[in-house]
Structure formats: C-alpha cells, structure tokens
Amino acid sequence: MGIFNLALLVLFGIGSFARDTPLNEFEIDNSLGDSLYKGKQWVVLVAGTSGWKKYRHQADICHAYQIVKSNGIPEENIITMIVDDIAHNIRNPRRGKIFNKPHKAFRGKDVYRGVQIDYRGSDVNSENFLNIITGNKTGMQNVGSGKVVEGGPHDTIFVNFVTHGSTGFLSFPDSFLFADELNNAFNNMYTNGNFAKMLLYIEASYGGSLFDGILNERTNIMAVTASGPRENSYACYYVGFPYYTFLGDDFSVTWMENSDSMYGDFSAADITVFEDYSVVREAIDDSNVMIYGDYHIGNEPLSSFIGYQENDSQSTKAISKKTVMSGMSSKDVDEYSVLDQLTNDKLTAIKKSELETELSKNNRMRSIINNIFRDIYSKVLTATPEIKEIVGEYDAPHNQQLTLKMFPCYRSIINTISDSCFSLTQNPYTLDRLNVFANLCVADNQIHELVNNLVNESCANIPKNIINVF
Numbered sequence: 264m265g266i267f268n269l270a271l272l273v274l275f276g277i278g279s280f281a282r283d284t285p286l287n288e289f290e291i292d293n294s295l296g297d298s299l300y301k302g303k304q305w306v307v308l309v310a311g312t313s314g315w316k317k318y319r320h321q322a323d324i325c326h327a328y329q330i331v332k333s334n335g336i337p338e339e340n341i342i343t344m345i346v347d348d349i350a351h352n353i354r355n356p357r358r359g360k361i362f363n364k365p366h367k368a369f370r371g372k373d374v375y376r377g378v379q380i381d382y383r384g385s386d387v388n389s390e391n392f393l394n395i396i397t398g399n400k401t402g403m404q405n406v407g408s409g410k411v412v413e414g415g416p417h418d419t420i421f422v423n424f425v426t427h428g429s430t431g432f433l434s435f436p437d438s439f440l441f442a443d444e445l446n447n448a449f450n451n452m453y454t455n456g457n458f459a460k461m462l463l464y465i466e467a468s469y470g471g472s473l474f475d476g477i478l479n480e481r482t483n484i485m486a487v488t489a490s491g492p493r494e495n496s497y498a499c500y501y502v503g504f505p506y507y508t509f510l511g512d513d514f515s516v517t518w519m520e521n522s523d524s525m526y527g528d529f530s531a532a533d534i535t536v537f538e539d540y541s542v543v544r545e546a547i548d549d550s551n552v553m554i555y556g557d558y559h560i561g562n563e564p565l566s567s568f569i570g571y572q573e574n575d576s577q578s579t580k581a582i583s584k585k586t587v588m589s590g591m592s593s594k595d596v597d598e599y600s601v602l603d604q605l606t607n608d609k610l611t612a613i614k615k616s617e618l619e620t621e622l623s624k625n626n627r628m629r630s631i632i633n634n635i636f637r638d639i640y641s642k643v644l645t646a647t648p649e650i651k652e653i654v655g656e657y658d659a660p661h662n663q664q665l666t667l668k669m670f671p672c673y674r675s676i677i678n679t680i681s682d683s684c685f686s687l688t689q690n691p692y693t694l695d696r697l698n699v700f701a702n703l704c705v706a707d708n709q710i711h712e713l714v715n716n717l718v719n720e721s722c723a724n725i726p727k728n729i730i731n732v733f
Contacts, residue, residue: 302417311426313346313436318508323425323515325374326363334570347383356505382407389440414457421568428467429694430701442473443670453482462568468495474555485560489514490550495592497549532571537561597733628732642717653706660698663705672704675711684722685729692732
C-alpha cells in the first residue's frame with residue numbers, strides 16, 4: 264500500500280473517531296454491526312391521561328403494545344404505563360375491550376387483550392417515568408412491577424408517549440413532564456452509556472416544543488412528534504352512540520396502521536425511520552409531523568426499535584388514507600362529544616338536562632380561566648410594559664424559541680397557578696393558554712418572582728370548583 268493511501272486511511276480513522284466518539288473510550292463502536300454485538304431492544308409505552316374522554320390515548324398505547332409484542336420484543340423488555348380506567352369503565356359498551364378503530368364496519372380488533380400493564384392508576388406520573396427510562400430500580404421499588412429500562416451501550420430504546428401537551432411539557436394525570444427534565448434524563452443516559460440509539464414517537468399537542476432547539480443533535484436520540492411546537496395534534500375515528508368518543512389519534516393510528524401493513528414487496532425489517540416518517544407525514548393533513556435530534560437515527564431500520572416478525576402476506580408498504588378520518592383538533596374533542604350526545608333523539612330529559620348543565624358550567628369556567636390569565640398578564644405589563652414587545656398579546660402571543668434556562672422560571676409559574684388557582688393537569692382547557700407565560704420566562708428568566716405574586720393576588724377569590732374544564 265502506498266504512503267498516500269495509508270495516510271488517507273489514518274485520517275479517515277481519526278475523523279471517524281472524532282465524529283462518533285464512544286460513550287466509553289474502551290467501548291467498541293456499535294456501528295460495527297449487531298452481528299458482533301447484539302443489544303437488547305427496550306420499549307416504553309405511556310398513556311399520560313385518564314378518563315373516558317381520553318379513551319383514544321389508552322387505545323393508541325394498547326395498539327402499540329400489540330405491535331411490538333407481535334414483532335418479537337420480549338415481554339420483559341416492554342414497560343407500560345396506563346391508568347387503566349377505560350376497558351372496565353361504566354361507559355364502555357364493550358366492557359373489558361378497547362378498540363383503536365371502529366369495530367363493526369372496519370373489523371377493529373380488541374387491542375386491550377393480553378396487554379401487560381406495569382404501572383397503572385396513580386403510578387402513572389412524571390417521576391416514575393423518569394426513573395423508568397433512566398434505569399433507577401431503587402426509585403421504583405414497591406411500585407407497580409418495578410420494571411425499568413436496564414439499558415447498556417449496545418441497546419436500543421423506543422418510547423411511545425401519548426397524552427395532552429402544552430408549550431414545553433407533556434401531561435400526566437397529576438403532574439407534568441417538562442422539556443428540561445426530559446433533556447437532563449437523556450444527557451445522563453447518554454453519559455452513562457444506557458443506550459446505543461433511542462427513538463421517541465410523541466403524540467401530543469405542541470409536541471415539537473419539547474425538542475425544538477433543545478434536543479441535542481449528537482446524542483443518538485431522535486424524536487418524531489405528531490405536531491410542531493405551536494400547534495395541536497388531532498384525534499380521529501370518532502364513534503357516536505354509544506361511545507361518544509374518539510378511538511384514536513391521527514399520528515398514532517397512521518404510523519401503527521402503516522406498521523400493521525408493512526409486509527410483502529418491501530421487507531419491514533429494512534424500512535428506515537425516515538421512510539416511515541415520510542409515509543406518515545404525507546398521510547396526515549391536519550398537523551405537521553416533525554423530527555428532531557440526531558438525524559443519523561433516521562437511517563436506522565425502524566425494526567431495530569419496534570422489532571420485526573416475518574410474515575408471508577404480500578401487501579405493499581405504502582398506506583392510504585385511513586378509512587375513517589374524523590380528524591379533529593384535540594382541543595375541541597371533549598366539547599364535540601357533549602354536543603353530539605345532545606343530538607341523540609333517544610336522550611332522556613334528565614340526561615339532556617345534565618349535559619346542558621355540564622356545557623353551561625364549562626363555558627362559565629372557561630370565562631373565569633381566561634379572565635384570570637388576562638388579569639395576571641395585564642398586571643405583569645403594568646409592572647414591566649417593555650416586555651410586551653417580546654411576549655405579544657394574551658390572545659396572540661409571539662412564537663418565541665424556548666431555551667433550557669427558561670424552564671425553572673416557567674415551572675415555578677405553572678406550579679403556582681396549579682397551587683393557587685386551579686389544577687392545570689385536571690383542566691385541559693388551560694393547556695392552550697400557557698404560551699404567554701412561557702414567553703415571559705424567555706424574555707426574563709427571573710420574572711417568576713413577580714408573576715407568582717400576581718398569580719396569588721389574582722386568584723385570591725376565585726371559585727374552588729374549577730375542575731375538568733375542557
């Protein structure tokens with residue numbers, strides 16, 4: 264070999280080392296192939312809401328469970344967090360069953376059957392989730408199954424999270440998971456060599472706000488979100504009587520129905536994350552499916568995260584529009600359900616009165632919430648009028664880029680509102696109205712001290728029964 268060629272090889276080797284420095288200097292690079300260093304595949308499935316109106320979230324996650332289980336992911340490597348109050352809910356006409364697709368006309372399957380739930384009820388919270396993905400077994404002692412991701416430097420992790428979201432956070436029934444908390448967990452996992460590659464599928468409004476400008480592009484993590492940083496995700500498959508709820512979410516149903524059909528001419532084992540993303544994004548009109556983080560993950564086979572089981576079916580990879588596309592912004596679905604019930608000719612007078620009372624009360628509570636938020640912001644502007652140029656109007660806040668340093672301020676304001684005014688986790692209507700507070704902290708990450716005092720002042724005499732406002 265000539266000296267010139269030898270020098271090129273040396274330079275290439277140095278460049279490769281600099282570009283893909285292992286987590287541990289003695290660790291052999293996983294890019295050499297799974298044939299030599301086969302890692303485990305871990306799957307974490309989370310439905311972050313509760314209640315019949317959020318049927319679709321648990322249905323999505325149960326469907327995801329069926330996919331990864333049938334794809335050969337070992338049960339011990341699948342971790343599920345589901346409140347589990349849908350299958351046996353008194354409103355469920357098919358008690359003990361959950362469908363992610365209308366079951367009569369479209370032969371939908373019971374996706375709840377056989378699902379092993381590791382954490383249910385009050386165990387479904389942000390603290391436990393962070394303990395699970397970071398492998399904190401001590402923190403999960405005597406909680407649910409106690410299972411955590413016991414990942415190593417050759418393992419993959421797939422996280423599918425379906426819930427409500429708002430600017431900079433995802434919802435649990437009684438807590439929030441903020442972007443900085445999630446980012447800190449990722450950084451610790453990367454530093455500790457807890458994974459080789461990680462892929463997240465996030466179904467939530469404002470999902471992109473957790474990663475846009477925040478998720479590191481060189482830590483082997485990619486996030487695919489149902490919506491961008493400033494938009495809602497969409498529900499689909501609405502079923503009226505007797506369900507009066509949506510059975511799925513647009514992004515989740517699309518990628519999973521695509522996964523269900525990926526056999527035949529194109530081997531599902533070879534389809535990359537980017538290929539799947541492109542098909543799903545093209546099929547969705549209502550929101551912008553986005554990708555963030557380390558784009559190298561996009562070239563990996565999706566099967567390296569969700570598994571693969573050979574199938575003799577000869578269907579094609581491409582998917583078409585879902586048979587029923589009852590798409591609706593997630594912020595409107597609860598009200599739509601109540602209004603639809605009121606159109607039922609067989610509705611009893613008592614039930615009709617109850618629904619009309621619920622709707623009337625909901626509208627009054629919405630007005631109170633808006634008045635409080637406006638009052639707080641108005642007082643902030645009185646104290647610091649110059650900040651309006653950055654924040655914008657209450658009804659039309661500017662689209663500011665979130666930064667990691669603004670989250671302590673933002674979290675403090677969110678917690679103060681929840682403690683002094685009304686629970687934000689239990690009032691989904693509030694989630695579309697928090698961007699103005701995030702903007703305040705982007706403008707001044709010390710402004711929470713002023714804002715918290717104004718929150719306490721504005722909420723001193725409000726009703727105590729503000730709950731479940733949609």
